[in-house]
Amino acid sequence: MKELKENVEIILPLNGLEEKLKQVQKEKRKLVIKLGFDPTAPDLHLGHAVVLKKLKQFQDLGHQIVVVVGSFTARIGDPTGKNKSRKPLSAEVVKQNAETYIAQLSKVLKISQTKIVFNSEWLDNLPLSDIIQLLSRVTVAQLMQRNDFNKRFNENTPIAMHELTYPILQGYDSVMIECDIEMGGTDQLFNCTMGRQLQDAYGISPQIVMCMPILRGLDGKEKMSKSLNNTIGLTDKPNEMFGKTMSIPDSLITEYIDLTTDFTDTEKEKLKESMDSGVNPMNIKKIIAKNIISQYHSVSEAEKAEQFFVNQFQQQNFENKSFVLVDIKQFMNSSFSLLGLCCKLKSDLSRTSIRRLILQGGVLVNGEKVLNPLEEIILEGSIKIKIGKRSFYELK
Amino acid sequence: MKELKENVEIILPLNGLEEKLKQVQKEKRKLVIKLGFDPTAPDLHLGHAVVLKKLKQFQDLGHQIVVVVGSFTARIGDPTGKNKSRKPLSAEVVKQNAETYIAQLSKVLKISQTKIVFNSEWLDNLPLSDIIQLLSRVTVAQLMQRNDFNKRFNENTPIAMHELTYPILQGYDSVMIECDIEMGGTDQLFNCTMGRQLQDAYGISPQIVMCMPILRGLDGKEKMSKSLNNTIGLTDKPNEMFGKTMSIPDSLITEYIDLTTDFTDTEKEKLKESMDSGVNPMNIKKIIAKNIISQYHSVSEAEKAEQFFVNQFQQQNFENKSFVLVDIKQFMNSSFSLLGLCCKLKSDLSRTSIRRLILQGGVLVNGEKVLNPLEEIILEGSIKIKIGKRSFYELK
Numbered sequence: 036m037k038e039l040k041e042n043v044e045i046i047l048p049l050n051g052l053e054e055k056l057k058q059v060q061k062e063k064r065k066l067v068i069k070l071g072f073d074p075t076a077p078d079l080h081l082g083h084a085v086v087l088k089k090l091k092q093f094q095d096l097g098h099q100i101v102v103v104v105g106s107f108t109a110r111i112g113d114p115t116g117k118n119k120s121r122k123p124l125s126a127e128v129v130k131q132n133a134e135t136y137i138a139q140l141s142k143v144l145k146i147s148q149t150k151i152v153f154n155s156e157w158l159d160n161l162p163l164s165d166i167i168q169l170l171s172r173v174t175v176a177q178l179m180q181r182n183d184f185n186k187r188f189n190e191n192t193p194i195a196m197h198e199l200t201y202p203i204l205q206g207y208d209s210v211m212i213e214c215d216i217e218m219g220g221t222d223q224l225f226n227c228t229m230g231r232q233l234q235d236a237y238g239i240s241p242q243i244v245m246c247m248p249i250l251r252g253l254d255g256k257e258k259m260s261k262s263l264n265n266t267i268g269l270t271d272k273p274n275e276m277f278g279k280t281m282s283i284p285d286s287l288i289t290e291y292i293d294l295t296t297d298f299t300d301t302e303k304e305k306l307k308e309s310m311d312s313g314v315n316p317m318n319i320k321k322i323i324a325k326n327i328i329s330q331y332h333s334v335s336e337a338e339k340a341e342q343f344f345v346n347q348f349q350q351q352n353f354e355n356k357s358f359v360l361v362d363i364k365q366f367m368n369s370s371f372s373l374l375g376l377c378c379k380l381k382s383d384l385s386r387t388s389i390r391r392l393i394l395q396g397g398v399l400v401n402g403e404k405v406l407n408p409l410e411e412i413i414l415e416g417s418i419k420i421k422i423g424k425r426s427f428y429e430l431k
Numbered sequence: 432m433k434e435l436k437e438n439v440e441i442i443l444p445l446n447g448l449e450e451k452l453k454q455v456q457k458e459k460r461k462l463v464i465k466l467g468f469d470p471t472a473p474d475l476h477l478g479h480a481v482v483l484k485k486l487k488q489f490q491d492l493g494h495q496i497v498v499v500v501g502s503f504t505a506r507i508g509d510p511t512g513k514n515k516s517r518k519p520l521s522a523e524v525v526k527q528n529a530e531t532y533i534a535q536l537s538k539v540l541k542i543s544q545t546k547i548v549f550n551s552e553w554l555d556n557l558p559l560s561d562i563i564q565l566l567s568r569v570t571v572a573q574l575m576q577r578n579d580f581n582k583r584f585n586e587n588t589p590i591a592m593h594e595l596t597y598p599i600l601q602g603y604d605s606v607m608i609e610c611d612i613e614m615g616g617t618d619q620l621f622n623c624t625m626g627r628q629l630q631d632a633y634g635i636s637p638q639i640v641m642c643m644p645i646l647r648g649l650d651g652k653e654k655m656s657k658s659l660n661n662t663i664g665l666t667d668k669p670n671e672m673f674g675k676t677m678s679i680p681d682s683l684i685t686e687y688i689d690l691t692t693d694f695t696d697t698e699k700e701k702l703k704e705s706m707d708s709g710v711n712p713m714n715i716k717k718i719i720a721k722n723i724i725s726q727y728h729s730v731s732e733a734e735k736a737e738q739f740f741v742n743q744f745q746q747q748n749f750e751n752k753s754f755v756l757v758d759i760k761q762f763m764n765s766s767f768s769l770l771g772l773c774c775k776l777k778s779d780l781s782r783t784s785i786r787r788l789i790l791q792g793g794v795l796v797n798g799e800k801v802l803n804p805l806e807e808i809i810l811e812g813s814i815k816i817k818i819g820k821r822s823f824y825e826l827k
Binding site for chain 1 (some may be wrong): 503506507554555556557558559560562563564566567568569570571572574575584587589590591592593594595596599
């Protein structure tokens with residue numbers, strides 16, 4: 036039970052999982068666990084994997100995962116055309132996207148044991164009378180509680196009526212497949228709760244809702260999302276995965292240890308402690324990157340990717356270059372920010388230009404991009420600094 | 432044109448009727464005019480007739496009246512069961528109600544020239560994808576402008592989602608029949624405007640909306656409505672029509688002259704003037720009552736009904752009764768309200784009891800109920816007063 040709840044951010048109701056497990060044991064069956072999938076964006080990334088890995092835990096215990104492909108909604112899209120992410124897709128494209136998605140699912144789930152259903156099966160031919168029945172179960176005020184609707188209503192930003200029906204249709208999917216659990220990111224809490232309510236209205240024992248935390252993307256701020264171009268894709272090549280992982284800001288390391296690796300609890304704790312005790316974040320990121328690659332490719336691919344990264348970015352990049360040798364001793368009396376040091380070294384550039392260069396990733400210290408102009412540089416041993424495209428300094 | 436606009440309370444847009452007439456002349460066709468009918472309450476009354484008589488004017492000019500029977504909506508009703516007036520009806524009952532309704536329509540319209548359609552024809556099999564298309568044309572904020580929705584939303588009284596769809600479906604009817612005008616009471620303004628908007632969204636020249644005033648019922652306060660039991664039905668028997676018309680409060684006389692009679696403008700003005708110059712309101716009500724009966728029955732039936740009324744309520748009611756003869760002179764020095772006079776006559780009852788008796792219609796002056804305790808009684812000639820069931824006084 037502890038493992039099943041690990042990393043889960045919301046369980047609704049709180050004791051729901053225990054109750055459901057008791058219920059299905061009594062009924063001598065397994066849990067039916069729903070995952071909704073929007074076939075407009077079939078490329079899965081580590082953010083999706085947070086949910087998928089939780090599903091995998093249930094699958095390994097023999098429970099039934101049902102993936103509901105939102106084929107109906109994808110084919111309709113947003114008829115007003117205002118919402119670009121909701122443009123209608125042809126049946127053919129939806130099918131292709133679903134196939135891509137299922138192939139990617141296999142990176143985490145056992146597809147042979149996963150049930151895949153399309154919601155157009157029951158929505159395409161739903162008569163208006165049944166739709167009216169369905170809509171009668173939900174009030175306007177309830178829908179207006181959803182954050183985005185609430186915000187838009189209060190700001191007088193138009194909400195078209197069909198938009199309000201989408202969460203209801205998603206909830207109806209739960210009625211049709213009679214699931215025990217709906218799983219999603221925390222951003223799906225409202226929609227999943229709608230499923231509970233509708234199942235209850237249709238005389239089905241309401242599903243419990245399990246929400247996993249939202250993984251932030253490479254930028255360290257926004258949620259990982261294809262449209263923000265800040266993802267590590269499940270089908271990214273090993274070298275790409277490695278490089279991207281190395282590029283996350285240090286502030287994300289703990290989150291990535293928890294949500295993207297498959298280390299044991301003890302291993303995770305140990306890694307976090309090592310970071311607290313001053314191990315170079317870059318080294319911890321390397322460990323995370325290798326672990327991610329071993330999950331989606333293999334251990335040997337992970338090793339190769341590390342080697343490639345080191346060669347490419349840490350050494351090769353600096354080899355065959357003529358470094359200006361600088362005596363480190365002259366700086367040792369003061370402490371230096373990266374910006375301060377670069378200004379000393381490259382006095383032909385203004386402080387402003389150098390700051391911009393750093394922020395744009397144009398300055399490497401020992402082969403690694405440092406983006407914070409105020410990062411303190413420890414002056415010891417040999418330090419190689421690249422400023423812009425052509426200036427290489429070695430302090431020692 | 433003046434006649435077509437007579438009594439009309441709202442035309443939207445203001446110059447719409449002129450424009451539409453020009454348009455259909457150019458296209459060498461007649462206007463298509465829609466009247467929606469809710470087959471849950473098939474009994475037509477004088478309130479409905481206000482609209483029907485306007486339609487009749489257009490029909491007499493050769494235009495096409497299309498009655499849309501809301502058979503779909505009636506069969507669905509209110510699935511929540513909260514709204515008693517919206518309980519679902521069987522297909523059989525809807526059919527019967529529609530037949531009753533059409534029979535009653537013939538009291539005003541020429542049925543052979545009226546087109547009757549059922550909206551279940553297009554709504555029963557409307558696929559969800561088309562419904563989503565339809566809903567996308569309307570925003571939540573627009574629907575919340577409708578008075579009743581607005582009020583309920585602000586008071587946190589639940590509004591179920593299907594209720595919001597009903598005005599949209601009514602609007603879709605206008606799309607399907609491609610009408611030029613939708614006619615209704617002023618309470619239908621919002622719903623009719625929805626039709627305009629949807630026709631425009633579906634590439635049809637938007638209908639104009641013509642709203643007739645709402646006739647008040649016998650109570651003089653609420654709109655005439657079967658559920659309030661304050662109606663004069665188009666199929667009421669002549670005697671019933673006469674009695675009911677006589678019972679309207681004097682404050683409604685002008686409204687009834689305008690909206691329920693078929694007098695010419697000049698005749699109407701003359702009647703109103705006669706009232707201003709002190710003619711007994713009872714006599715004016717008799718004229719209105721006879722006119723109404725001549726419209727829905729015949730002139731001879733109207734005469735008979737008047738005779739019956741006079742016999743029954745003004746004379747016979749008081750005949751065969753032993754009146755206590757009271758000398759009128761003793762009261763002539765002061766002016767008396769009905770209440771004051773009754774208290775004098777029937778000193779064994781408390782003032783409070785007598786007031787209640789009057790308010791409940793238990794006091795008749797010259798055969799007519801007087802409901803206002805403070806109504807001044809002119810003491811001249813012979814006055815017959817009945818107080819309660821058994822006390823009869825004749826003052827002279």
